[in-house]
Amino acid sequence: MLQKIAKGISYLLHPVFIPSYLVLALKWIAPLPVFYVFMGQKLFVALFLLTFTYTAIVPLLFVYLQYRMNFIKDFTLNHRNERPRVYLFTSGFFLAVAYFLNAKGSVFMPTAVIFTAMAVNILGLFLLNFFDKISAHVSGISGVLGVFTALFFRYADPHLVPAILTILLLVGIISSSRLILGAHNLRQVVIGGVWGFITGFVGVFYFMKL
Numbered sequence: 001m002l003q004k005i006a007k008g009i010s011y012l013l014h015p016v017f018i019p020s021y022l023v024l025a026l027k028w029i030a031p032l033p034v035f036y037v038f039m040g041q042k043l044f045v046a047l048f049l050l051t052f053t054y055t056a057i058v059p060l061l062f063v064y065l066q067y068r069m070n071f072i073k074d075f076t077l078n079h080r081n082e083r084p085r086v087y088l089f090t091s092g093f094f095l096a097v098a099y100f101l102n103a104k105g106s107v108f109m110p111t112a113v114i115f116t117a118m119a120v121n122i123l124g125l126f127l128l129n130f131f132d133k134i135s136a137h138v139s140g141i142s143g144v145l146g147v148f149t150a151l152f153f154r155y156a157d158p159h160l161v162p163a164i165l166t167i168l169l170l171v172g173i174i175s176s177s178r179l180i181l182g183a184h185n186l187r188q189v190v191i192g193g194v195w196g197f198i199t200g201f202v203g204v205f206y207f208m209k210l
Contacts, residue, residue, distance in 0.1 A: 003181065006176070006177035006180040007177075007181060009173060009174060009177040010174070010178065010183075013137060013141055013170065013174045015139070015140035016060055017056055018140040018141060019052075019094075019118060020051050020052045020055065021144070022114070022147065023047065023048055023051050024048070025144070025148075025163065029148075029159065029160065029163045030151060030160075039107065047101075047111070050097065054094075054097050055090075055094060055097065055115075055118075062086065062089050063075055063077070066082075066085065066086065072086075080129055083126075083129050083136075084126055087123070087129065088123075090122055091119045091126065094118050094119035097115050098112045110208055113204065113207050114147055114200075114204065114208075116203060117200055117204070117207075118199070118200075121139055121140070121195065121196055124195050125192075125195070128195070132187070132188055132191070133184065133188055135178050135184045135188050135192035136192065137174050137177075137178055137192070138171065138174055138175050138189050138192035139193065139195055140196060141167065142192065142194070142195075142196030142200070143196040143197065143200035145167045145171055145196075145197055146198065146201035146203075147203070147204050148163050149164055149201055150201045150203075150204035151204060153205060154208075
């Protein structure tokens with residue numbers, strides 16, 4: 001039973017869904033001057049669909065293609081040698097989305113910075129993967145924690161505190177799930193969490209020009 005719950009949590013908080021969750025969270029929680037207050041509903045829906053398409057659907061299709069071509073054994077990418085190609089492909093799409101958004105004007109700049117930070121996160125996982133199988137699940141959700149923590153330090157918005165505590169809880173839940181499933185050991189989970197938090201925090205705190 002515990003294994004099934006852990007597996008369900010791992011699917012629900014899979015790294016490919018994190019950017020879409022983050023865009024929705026920023027819409028409703030982030031300080032008003034920072035994100036989508038100047039967007040109409042249709043424009044925000046277009047942004048969300050763009051995010052979901054290029055950070056979830058396209059990477060999943062790429063993994064499926066890798067499976068069909070026998071480059072990977074299953075969709076979980078449990079083997080470390082199956083991950084580098086996926087990391088490079090996914091980071092490329094994150095950077096492409098960031099570039100596109102940045103080119104569309106200042107209203108999209110904060111989102112472009114965050115997507116760039118996510119791409120750096122993935123590229124870091126690509127490099128770390130040569131030494132150990134770092135948890136991408138934990139790194140992804142910890143990146144979100146870093147983003148919201150940086151926003152809190154920059155804007156001192158008390159409305160961010162419940163969000164930060166909730167995300168921190170999710171970091172603990174997904175970390176425990178990965179350990180229960182035996183997908184990673186404690187070192188791999190901790191390194192993923194630290195690396196994800198650093199990329200999210202630094203990207204927002206130091207490079208978001210608002």
